[in-house]
Amino acid sequence: MRMQRQLMPLSITGSGSSAVRFLRFVPQVVTGAAAREYTGLLTCSEEGLIHINKLNFESLERIDDGPDAEQVVYAPLTSPAEAVSSISVASSGQYMALGTSMGTIGQYVRTGGSVDENFPDVLKGTALFKVNDRSPNPRLAPHKESSSPLRSLSLDSDVLGNS
Amino acid sequence: MWREYSSFVLDLPKVSNGVSSHLSTYTSCITSMEYDKYFDMLWISSKSNAGSNNGRITSYGYIEDDSAAADVVDHENFFPTMYRYSSFSTHDIVQQLLPNQNILVAVGQSSIGLSTYGGASVASMGINSCPAKRRTIPAAVTEERRFTCSDFLYKQASSRISSAFVADHIIVGSSDGEAYVFDLQHFLSPVMTFAVDRAPVCIQSNGNLVCVGGVDGCVRFLDGQFRSSEVTSCIEAHSGTITDMCMQSDGRTLITCGTLRLPINPYDKHSPFNVSTSMSTKSYESAPYPCIR
Numbered sequence: 001m002r003m004q005r006q007l008m009p010l011s012i013t014g015s016g017s018s019a020v021r022f023l024r025f026v027p028q029v030v031t032g033a034a035a036r037e038y039t040g041l042l043t044c045s046e047e048g049l050i051h052i053n054k055l056n057f058e059s060l061e062r063i064d065d066g067p068d069a070e071q072v073v074y075a076p077l078t079s080p081a082e083a084v085s086s087i088s089v090a091s092s093g094q095y096m097a098l099g100t101s102m103g104t105i106g107q108y109v110r111t112g113g114s115v116d117e118n119f120p121d122v123l124k125g126t127a128l129f130k131v132n133d134r135s136p137n138p139r140l141a142p143h144k145e146s147s148s149p150l151r152s153l154s155l156d157s158d159v160l161g162n163s
Numbered sequence: 164m165w166r167e168y169s170s171f172v173l174d175l176p177k178v179s180n181g182v183s184s185h186l187s188t189y190t191s192c193i194t195s196m197e198y199d200k201y202f203d204m205l206w207i208s209s210k211s212n213a214g215s216n217n218g219r220i221t222s223y224g225y226i227e228d229d230s231a232a233a234d235v236v237d238h239e240n241f242f243p244t245m246y247r248y249s250s251f252s253t254h255d256i257v258q259q260l261l262p263n264q265n266i267l268v269a270v271g272q273s274s275i276g277l278s279t280y281g282g283a284s285v286a287s288m289g290i291n292s293c294p295a296k297r298r299t300i301p302a303a304v305t306e307e308r309r310f311t312c313s314d315f316l317y318k319q320a321s322s323r324i325s326s327a328f329v330a331d332h333i334i335v336g337s338s339d340g341e342a343y344v345f346d347l348q349h350f351l352s353p354v355m356t357f358a359v360d361r362a363p364v365c366i367q368s369n370g371n372l373v374c375v376g377g378v379d380g381c382v383r384f385l386d387g388q389f390r391s392s393e394v395t396s397c398i399e400a401h402s403g404t405i406t407d408m409c410m411q412s413d414g415r416t417l418i419t420c421g422t423l424r425l426p427i428n429p430y431d432k433h434s435p436f437n438v439s440t441s442m443s444t445k446s447y448e449s450a451p452y453p454c455i456r
Contacts, residue, residue: 007416016420016422017406017407017420018406018407018420019406019407019420020407020408020409020418020419020420021409022409022410022411022412022418024412039411039412041418043420052165060416060418071164071165073165073167076167076170085192085193085194086193086194086195086196087196088196088197088198088205089198090198091198091200095168095198095205096165097196097198097205098196099173099193099194099195099196099207099209100192100193101192101193101212102190102192102212103172103173103190103191103192103193103209104170104171104172104173104193105169105170105171105172105173105193105196105207106167106169106170107167107168107169107170107205108165108166108167108168109165109166109168110164110165110166111164111165111166130203131198131199131202131203131204131205131225132199132200132201132202132203138203138225138243139201139202139203140202140203140224140225140226141202141203141204141222141224141248141280142202142265142280144248144249144280144281
């Protein structure tokens with residue numbers, strides 16, 4: 001259970017990565033259990049270079065079969081002093097957000113290539129993007145309770161009705 | 164294919180003179196971001212670049228208007244609308260956000276705060292309430308103790324991306340080489356303390372084991388079932404500091420990235436080291452053990 005073996009190293013061009021994330025990556029045709037044979041790997045450097053690679057789920061070897069195999073995305077940095085300070089990927093694998101040291105937030109979305117039963121293709125117009133992986137419908141933010149009154153009335157107040 | 168959806172500057176509340184903070188002379192730094200696994204929300208923590216010790220947590224929700232979506236022809240360019248759900252200040256600079264179904268765990272440098280999604284404080288725990296390290300501390304580690312990283316502990320394996328489970332424990336690393344486990348239901352004191360030699364930088368857990376990446380480049384494996392407080396095994400993954408780790412959704416594969424720290428003269432034991440900014444990525448796979456695929 002505790003034995004770990006090192007896999008083949010991954011060669012990723014560009015500057016060094018300071019953040020790494022796995023992506024839920026469902027291919028265009030295969031669905032169900034076989035769809036999990038693919039995964040995505042996201043590496044992000046502080047300079048704003050984001051590499052997204054399509055990998056084999058088991059061996060983590062790179063797969064070169066189409067435009068989704070590798071993609072480079074650039075963060076919205078405005079000055080050389082600005083750096084990517086944090087990054088997050090939604091559990092559905094359709095959203096990605098990053099924040100910079102100057103307060104800029106960039107948000108990215110993956111279009112197409114998803115035909116899982118939980119994620120109908122957005123291009124078909126049957127559903128839009130989702131943050132969570134298991135929710136068939138978007139879960140809106142929880143209801144916010146109104147704030148408590150600043151002044152409370154005593155029980156014998158005339159404002160209250162008498163019964 | 165990934166494409167940019169939106170790019171905006173964090174909308175901070177108005178200051179006393181009526182000018183937004185981000186329009187003034189100083190800006191804010193995004194310290195942590197996290198997508199909510201239970202609701203379609205994005206959590207953001209920030210700190211002021213002016214040197215304040217306070218932080219701020221802001222959350223954004225997504226509105227999907229079905230009636231508007233039905234009328235849209237170009238679905239590829241139709242995205243849900245974002246709105247600010249809540250925004251509240253914290254007494255500490257938050258470095259990690261962990262939403263846990265209506266309870267938000269904000270891990271700061273000196274405290275851990277539990278709050279509702281609206282910002283009402285539920286509980287908090289300062290680092291001084293955690294037992295200090297009893298062993299001899301290296302001379303270099305004389306700085307003030309602080310929390311460094313954290314992760315939820317789930318009961319079931321293979322639940323890293325699932326929104327069906329709610330975490331009941333949290334493990335938090337400290338700069339003096341300890342990792343504390345807290346019960347989120349009884350948030351009073353650590354229920355267990357793991358003794359990791361070096362300060363943890365990042366923690367990942369899959370329910371069965373906990374992976375702790377340290378400043379010395381080692382990944383230490385702890386028992387996620389709390390049967391032992393000792394380090395089960397250790398991998399020397401990188402020569403420099405580990406910068407980030409990520410575990411595959413099935414909990415079997417771990418990817419690390421870290422810096423290179425090589426001696427200038429490899430034949431001299433007292434040679435100074437050269438820390439390279441170029442980082443490397445390594446992946447490890449655990450031996451087969453029962454897990455849900």
